[in-house]
Amino acid sequence: MAGLVALAGIAGLAAGCGSASAEERRGADLEVAAGDPAAAAAGDLAFGLALLDAWCAADPSANIVLSPASVASGLGMAALGAKGATAAEMSEALGWPADPLPDLRARTAALRATPGLKVSDQIWADPGPATERPYLDRLQTAYRAPLRLVPLLAEPEDARATINDAIAEDTDGLIEDLLPEGSLGGVPWVLTDAVHFEADWASPFEPEDTAPRPFTTASGGRVDAEFLNRSNRYGYANENGWTAVRLPYSRGTVSMVALLPDADADDTGCAIPSAEALRGLALKDEVVSLALPKTDLTTKRQLKDLLEKTGMSLPFSDTADFTGISRDAGKLAFVLHAATLRVDEEGTEAAAATAVGVEATGAAPPDQLLEVVFDRPYLLLLRDEVTGQPLFLARVADPTRH
Numbered sequence: 001m002a003g004l005v006a007l008a009g010i011a012g013l014a015a016g017c018g019s020a021s022a023e024e025r026r027g028a029d030l031e032v033a034a035g036d037p038a039a040a041a042a043g044d045l046a047f048g049l050a051l052l053d054a055w056c057a058a059d060p061s062a063n064i065v066l067s068p069a070s071v072a073s074g075l076g077m078a079a080l081g082a083k084g085a086t087a088a089e090m091s092e093a094l095g096w097p098a099d100p101l102p103d104l105r106a107r108t109a110a111l112r113a114t115p116g117l118k119v120s121d122q123i124w125a126d127p128g129p130a131t132e133r134p135y136l137d138r139l140q141t142a143y144r145a146p147l148r149l150v151p152l153l154a155e156p157e158d159a160r161a162t163i164n165d166a167i168a169e170d171t172d173g174l175i176e177d178l179l180p181e182g183s184l185g186g187v188p189w190v191l192t193d194a195v196h197f198e199a200d201w202a203s204p205f206e207p208e209d210t211a212p213r214p215f216t217t218a219s220g221g222r223v224d225a226e227f228l229n230r231s232n233r234y235g236y237a238n239e240n241g242w243t244a245v246r247l248p249y250s251r252g253t254v255s256m257v258a259l260l261p262d263a264d265a266d267d268t269g270c271a272i273p274s275a276e277a278l279r280g281l282a283l284k285d286e287v288v289s290l291a292l293p294k295t296d297l298t299t300k301r302q303l304k305d306l307l308e309k310t311g312m313s314l315p316f317s318d319t320a321d322f323t324g325i326s327r328d329a330g331k332l333a334f335v336l337h338a339a340t341l342r343v344d345e346e347g348t349e350a351a352a353a354t355a356v357g358v359e360a361t362g363a364a365p366p367d368q369l370l371e372v373v374f375d376r377p378y379l380l381l382l383r384d385e386v387t388g389q390p391l392f393l394a395r396v397a398d399p400t401r402h
Contacts, residue, residue: 024148026140026146027135028141029140030138030140032102035102036106037106040389041383042275043072044072044094044095045275045383047068047071048390049272049275049278050310051066051303051310054306056270056272060270060397061218063397063399064297065339065341066339067352067393068393070195070352071335071337073143074191074193075312076094076142076143077142078325080139080324081322081324081329082315082320083324084321085314086314086320089314105142107387107389108142108143108144110386110389115252116197116251119193119195120192121145121194122148122166122192123139123146123147123148124147124148124152124190125152125190126149126154126188128153131326132325132327135324150162152187152190159190163178163190164176164177164178167194170194170195171194172196174340174351175339175352178338189326189329195352195391197349197350197382198348198349199251200249200346201248201249202247202248203230204347206345209229210226210227211226212224214375215376215398215400216376221398223398223399225294227291228291228293228294228344228345229291230289231289233286235257235283235286236283237281237284240280241273242277242281243260243262244257244260245257245290254384254391256380256382257283258292258378258379259380259381263376287369287370288369288371288372289372291373291374292343293399294343294345295341295396295399296340296343300336300337301336302334302335302336303335303336303337304332304334317331339351339392341394343380350382352392378395380394380396
């Protein structure tokens with residue numbers, strides 16, 4: 001998973017001379033109170049579900065995979081440089097308290113300590129325009145992000161290749177060419193958050209048990225999908241219109257929760273649970289006969305319109321205030337997100353990338369086996385069971401499509 005934020009300076013801003021190498025600098029690590037990663041995770045979950053809901057409403061038949069952690073980090077790094085009403089609106093959408101630094105610092109530490117998860121946060125800047133030192137201090141404290149100097153203004157295509165290569169490396173090659181050609185013209189700052197997740201199941205599925213089975217897609221059609229099949233003890237719940245099955249990984253505290261809406265729900269619509277409903281799921285160990293489609297999903301989308309629908313519109317307006325980053329920073333121009341998620345017999349591999357641009361202002365087995373068949377549109381949530389941090393969210397509308 002990777003997140004990226006691009007910020008453009010005002011028209012007429014002088015370009016620095018630049019160099020091919022990326023010289024590294026860091027802000028100061030500020031002293032802050034102890035934070036709670038679970039509080040930050042709760043904000044990420046609510047934000048991610050709102051984004052998933054808006055995305056599904058815009059394209060109900062689409063497979064969707066996104067990383068709430070990545071998008072929240074990308075926008076969060078920009079929000080730390082926002083002021084006034086812009087800062088207030090972004091903070092509300094992201095679920096931040098009045099002072100987000102303690103919880104963000106704790107969140108970053110928890111993410112980086114998670115087995116199977118690789119996290120890298122960086123700030124790419126042109127040598128010309130000045131970046132405010134207090135902003136660098138806040139980014140270092142919240143996200144452990146160094147500043148790297150690259151010739152974004154003088155050689156934007158070379159800088160774009162450097163940033164894309166870094167994202168590809170940090171996501172083990174799963175996210176390539178996040179920034180398209182021509183996307184960095186006049187952009188003196190780019191912030192990146194990259195995370196890659198890979199883990200094996202605690203109880204792998206046997207390949208010989210994988211078999212085709214009918215699946216009713218979100219568009220109402222029927223396809224034959226390859227289903228993973230296993231009877232095992234899983235965390236299980238059936239409440240509030242959802243059946244949930246939790247699949248643990250072999251190490252660490254991350255698990256995948258598969259969520260199936262009740263059969264009487266509108267399977268071709270966009271059933272999205274609330275954050276409160278997900279946190280309140282009483283998952284109990286049960287012996288479950290599980291049939292879950294194999295998936296290999298990839299999505300890439302401009303998120304600007306969806307974020308505006310979730311209440312984050314001011315950052316994209318001409319009155320946006322990001323002068324905490326630089327006096328030359330203007331409004332957000334784009335938010336580009338790419339993500340991939342593969343689920344098979346052995347486990348899961350996932351990655352994502354987000355780009356945000358700022359324009360110039362310029363117990364004993366039960367008597368009865370529980371059978372759960374995911375044969376209609378369903379959701380997947382990869383989360384940390386201790387903090388509740390949502391790493392990935394997916395809606396599978398048709399498992400036979402990538």
